[in-house]
């Protein structure tokens with residue numbers, strides 16, 4: 132809407148004959164209209180230029196900017212919150228713990244499996260980002276099922292009850308991965324019949340629930356973002372595990388021939404994909420009820436990525452190679468031994484068939500659908516992302532010997 136002063140009536144000039152008055156009034160109205168039009172063009176230009184979120188986001192961004200990030204204390208969640216605040220959203224965080232301090236954020240601490248806990252965090256909210264999950268390497272099957280599956284059903288019910296219009300789920304590209312090569316996989320690949328672990332099995336159940344609940348006729352729209360291998364500053368998982376493995380001397384051998392391409396996705400790109408999805412998710416948009424891969428769009432050989440991060444932190448890159456199948460059957464054998472001795476002792480092996488599969492196969496995904504439907508383009512290149520990540524972990528850097 133034009134500002135008040137731009138709406139004010141025409142200003143009268145010195146001659147007071149009726150023709151001059153009329154002429155002057157028309158000229159002034161014309162001038163004011165042109166001025167308003169020009170300023171409103173500038174305003175919308177400014178918005179679309181400052182944002183990388185495309186023209187369609189204008190409507191949504193102006194309509195409602197109140198959101199809740201479920202899992203907002205976690206690695207991805209914290210980055211989501213920071214970017215949303217920068218974009219002018221008002222942000223609630225719902226999480227089982229408070230991961231950081233920020234006076235601009237309203238924290239709601241609770242368990243997402245409880246609707247009573249959830250509802251206060253969803254009042255007056257238009258968009259919910261659901262990026263909470265138990266850690267993928269946990270062995271607790273019951274917890275995965277309870278949080279990822281039944282908990283997500285509770286999130287959906289609570290959203291509907293609170294009148295939330297958009298639900299954006301953080302799923303995972305692994306929902307289609309069965310431990311066999313995937314090259315440039317699209318979202319049309321079927322869900323894995325034999326998911327690599329129980330975490331992935333429950334991510335599949337979760338995604339199906341969220342996409343199945345899409346109901347634009349009743350003003351409830353859902354979309355699932357499938358990132359892969361998220362990394363970046365403050366990640367407690369990927370880089371710390373790599374460094375831990377290197378420190379223990381177990382990072383000397385590459386699994387496979389070292390050529391298998393994999394997606395590693397910088398956290399800011401993942402965040403960008405989520406916000407785009409939320410802003411493009413409209414009643415008539417193709418996003419409704421669909422899944423979208425979000426990657427760096429620069430697949431890299433798994434061992435090249437590992438080596439670049441390790442060398443960046445002053446550790447040695449792995450040098451030796453072991454054939455993939457040999458490593459896989461060895462890991463199967465280790466799992467079998469662990470099972471046999473499990474009544475006597477509990478061992479948590481690091482060398483598991485699932486990890487061998489992740490390290491030795493191709494698994495990279497096409498993000499063409501996200502490019503087409505929401506204008507997605509990574510905002511940070513892989514080179515820059517690795518550089519930023521390495522710099523962000525001074526405490527993990529090996530002192531020069």
Ligand SMILES: NC(=O)C1=CN([C@@H]2O[C@H](COP(=O)(O)OP(=O)(O)OC[C@H]3O[C@@H](n4cnc5c(N)ncnc54)[C@H](OP(=O)(O)O)[C@@H]3O)[C@@H](O)[C@H]2O)C=CC1
Nearest residue numbers: 202204205206207226227242243262263264303358360361
């Ligand atoms: N990291 C990766 O490479 C990938 C991750 N994803 C998905 O991205 C999402 C975010 O992952 P990431 O940021 O790495 O995970 P984090 O573990 O860092 O963050 C998840 C957050 O959710 C919280 N949480 C767990 N259970 C509950 C619960 N019952 N109620 C409320 N909050 C809960 C966690 O608390 P606490 O820490 O105490 O458990 C944590 O704060 C997840 O859905 C994951 O499946 C997808 C692809 C790749």
Ligand SMILES: CC(C)=CCC[C@@H](C)[C@H]1CC[C@H]2C3=C(CC[C@]12C)[C@@]1(C)CCC(=O)C[C@@H]1CC3
Nearest residue numbers: 267303304305359360368369372373376489490
């Ligand atoms: C050889 C070695 C010790 C490598 C360390 C890197 C791994 C910790 C990561 C390499 C690929 C990553 C990955 C995930 C977790 C961390 C890695 C195994 C996920 C399983 C996280 C959750 C998902 O949704 C899928 C991810 C696939 C890739």
